[in-house]
Amino acid sequence: xxxxxxxxxxxxxxxxxxxxxxxxxxxxxxxxxxxxxxxxxxxxxxxxxxxxxxxxxxxxxxxxxxxxxxxxxxxxxxxxxxxxxxxxxxxxxxxxxxxxxxxxxxxxxxxxxxxxxxxxxxxxxxxxxxxxxxxxxxxxxxxxxxxxxxxxxxxxxxxxxxxxxxxxxxxxxxxxxxxxxxxxxxxxxxxxxxxxxxxxxxxxxxxxxxxxxxxxxxxxxxxxxxxxxxxxxxxxxxxxxxxxxxxxxxxxxxxxxxxxxxxxxxxxxxxxxxxxxxxxxxxxxxxxxxxxxxxxxxxxxxxxxxxxxxxxxxxxxxxxxxxxxxxxxxxxxxxxxxxxxxxxxxxxxxxxxxxxxxxxxxxxxxxxxxxxxxxxxxxxxx
Numbered sequence: 239x240x241x242x243x244x245x246x247x248x249x250x251x252x253x254x255x256x257x258x259x260x261x262x263x264x265x266x267x268x269x270x271x272x273x274x275x276x277x278x279x280x281x282x283x284x285x286x287x288x289x290x291x292x293x294x295x296x297x298x299x300x301x302x303x304x305x306x307x308x309x310x311x312x313x314x315x316x317x318x319x320x321x322x323x324x325x326x327x328x329x330x331x332x333x334x335x336x337x338x339x340x341x342x343x344x345x346x347x348x349x350x351x352x353x354x355x356x357x358x359x360x361x362x363x364x365x366x367x368x369x370x371x372x373x374x375x376x377x378x379x380x381x382x383x384x385x386x387x388x389x390x391x392x393x394x395x396x397x398x399x400x401x402x403x404x405x406x407x408x409x410x411x412x413x414x415x416x417x418x419x420x421x422x423x424x425x426x427x428x429x430x431x432x433x434x435x436x437x438x439x440x441x442x443x444x445x446x447x448x449x450x451x452x453x454x455x456x457x458x459x460x461x462x463x464x465x466x467x468x469x470x471x472x473x474x475x476x477x478x479x480x481x482x483x484x485x486x487x488x489x490x491x492x493x494x495x496x497x498x499x500x501x502x503x504x505x506x507x508x509x510x511x512x513x514x515x516x517x518x519x520x521x522x523x524x525x526x527x528x529x530x531x532x533x534x535x536x537x538x539x540x541x542x543x544x545x546x547x548x549x550x551x552x553x554x555x556x557x558x559x560x561x562x563x564x565x566x567x568x569x570x571x572x573x574x575x576x577x578x579x580x581x582x583x584x585x586x587x588x589x590x591x592x593x594x595x596x597x598x599x600x601x602x603x604x605x606x607x608x609x610x611x612x613x614x615x616x617x618x619x620x
Contacts, residue, residue: 255429256620258318260422262370264329270377278384289425293559308334322441348400354413365419485516498590500612512576537568
């Protein structure tokens, strides 16, 4: 018998990729296996676990450790073909009899602790997210229902590799200290999942909003963050990095009732927003030269200049060409007007949006309306 994922594969970039299972599935399966050994006297080689995705897994159990009133065992995380830093780590669950009724879930070695507001659990709690907690509870309750035991159980989740592994994750930035998080809303890892990346952006957004005044400074990545720290008179300690997911970031900010977003980006990414393209990855769309050429036409460029813009390979080349023709400022005003309109449209005017764009070779290129007000609001929290 396999693990239940043999038929579950995804196609990404023309390749067939294996799915895996989350740390939440590992913890729930280990807890169920330990509970069965403790209460039923059965040490399963594999344990059956129904995930929130509706996929039934059959996960191998390892390293049983038995005492009078507790049992622990582990499941080895398999992320499939996803480049997940937790792949291969060992997730243990120790199930112990306790006098009080109910199922108590705790974090042990290698499980992070929450130190900042804005996450799904209170400060001081073990970083075992709500869905995995429910998975663990349901799995253990299934064993309890088959036994004659009437007391309570504690479940302690741990991973020996957790503290070191966590250094390679977002946890230190999110204020989760000392280990990894036990995660997973479906129980299944989909390789190279954009949904997982967007979810990590949302998690950080929640923290920043809980600690701030409702206004967020957002950059696609390190390039924008470095520009902020060097040129904008603000520390940049609380920058939210949105990668290519500009539209999703706005949607989440609206849903979380943020008051404003200020984006700082290289023109190469944000020129796409002038065309309403809200995922800036090149695989989604790449019409940078066309958008620049259209703005140049509206700004008075001649046919020769437009043709030259359309032949450029980078926006830096295009910016240099516009400057040599004396129409850079007018063209940027045109582009930024479009960018501002599309940002506001995506936010349904339910929060204030603005953007500042720059280039590596020419520095500051311009900003949309509301940008100065957004800077003012952001500096209030410095």
